[in-house]
Amino acid sequence: MLIPSDQAALFHEIYPSLLGFIAGKLGGVAGVSDRAGFTAASFEKMAAVRNAILDHLPLLDDYAAQNPDGFGLDLLRQVKAWKHVVHGRFIVERDLKSHTVFLSSDGPAKAYAVLGLTTEIVHMLPLAPPVMVDAVLLPWRHQIICDGLISAFNVVLGAGLRRSFREQYKEAKVSGQVISCLDPDERGPVPTLGPRQLKGPRLFVS
Numbered sequence: 001m002l003i004p005s006d007q008a009a010l011f012h013e014i015y016p017s018l019l020g021f022i023a024g025k026l027g028g029v030a031g032v033s034d035r036a037g038f039t040a041a042s043f044e045k046m047a048a049v050r051n052a053i054l055d056h057l058p059l060l061d062d063y064a065a066q067n068p069d070g071f072g073l074d075l076l077r078q079v080k081a082w083k084h085v086v087h088g089r090f091i092v093e094r095d096l097k098s099h100t101v102f103l104s105s106d107g108p109a110k111a112y113a114v115l116g117l118t119t120e121i122v123h124m125l126p127l128a129p130p131v132m133v134d135a136v137l138l139p140w141r142h143q144i145i146c147d148g149l150i151s152a153f154n155v156v157l158g159a160g161l162r163r164s165f166r167e168q169y170k171e172a173k174v175s176g177q178v179i180s181c182l183d184p185d186e187r188g189p190v191p192t193l194g195p196r197q198l199k200g201p202r203l204f205v206s
Contacts, residue, residue, distance in 0.1 A: 001098055001115050003145060008117045010075065011140065015147065017069045018079060022059045023049045035069075047149045050136060057083050078140065081183040086112065087136040092129045092152075093165050095122040099180070102137065102146075103130075103168055111172035112137055113180040114144050121146055126154040130165045139183035 002008065020035035030048040032038050038049060053059070060083055064076040071079075090112075091103040099113035100121040114121065114137060125131045134151040137144050157165075172178055 001096075001100075002120065003115050003117060003140065003143065005118070007141065011117060011145070014069075014071060014075055014079065017071075018060070018063050019046075019049050019053060021063050021066075021068055022053045022056060025059055025062065026052060026056065043149070047151065050147065050149055054085065054087055054136070057085070081139045081185070084139050084182045084184070085136060086182060089132065089134055090137075091165050091168075092121065092125060092131045092133055093169050094129050095120070101129075101169060101178075102133075102135070103165060103172070105132070109168040109171045109175070109177060111169055111178045112144055113178055114146050115140075117145060117148055119148075121150070124148075124150055125152050127152075127156065130157055130162055132157070137182065139181065142181050142183075144180060144182055 003011075016038045017035050020032065020038040023029040023038065024033040027033075029052045030041065030045040032041050032045060032049050038046060041049070060079055064079050067076060089105040091105060093101045093103045093111070095101075099115055102112040102114050104110040104112075116124075122129065125133070132153040132155065136147050136149065138147055139145075
């Protein structure tokens with residue numbers, strides 16, 4: 001399942017602005033130092049910028065304070081919520097009508113209910129689930145999204161592993177560990193993020 005198209009458009013406007021800004025603050029990452037450099041970068045360089053930022057999450061506050069592209073307060077609050085990012089290696093275990101299931105690959109069984117942006121997550125994978133991926137999950141309006149910069153492992157998992165992942169999902173479901181919201185501050189009705197004129201094309205294939 002995907003988030004609404006207008007919300008995906010907002011994400012594709014603010015995310016490159018944020019990543020380009022922070023890359024510049026870090027003195028440049030993979031040849032990227034601003035929004036324009038990020039939008040022109042290859043998938044691999046975009047992922048490198050994104051990965052570098054995961055080690056500098058306090059800079060989200062700097063971006064919100066400087067607000068270089070003049071976003072509204074609702075979107076800046078969303079940027080700050082990205083401090084609750086979850087990243088690493090996951091198993092995309094199954095694709096449901098309402099979301100795609102990402103399993104944590106270590107620790108207690110956890111499952112995340114994840115939505116795509118403009119392309120169904122399952123269509124971005126080289127094989128049918130379960131598939132191992134490196135990915136970043138972000139809070140977005142009381143839901144969880146994937147930023148689209150997924151690295152998937154083109155490896156066929158054996159029957160034993162597939163069965164194990166099914167059991168992990170069942171355990172997570174029974175124990176109430178199917179997580180659909182990452183931001184602990186999100187309470188009450190879903191806020192409205194009003195439309196705004198876009199400044200450039202959408203960036204990712206997600």
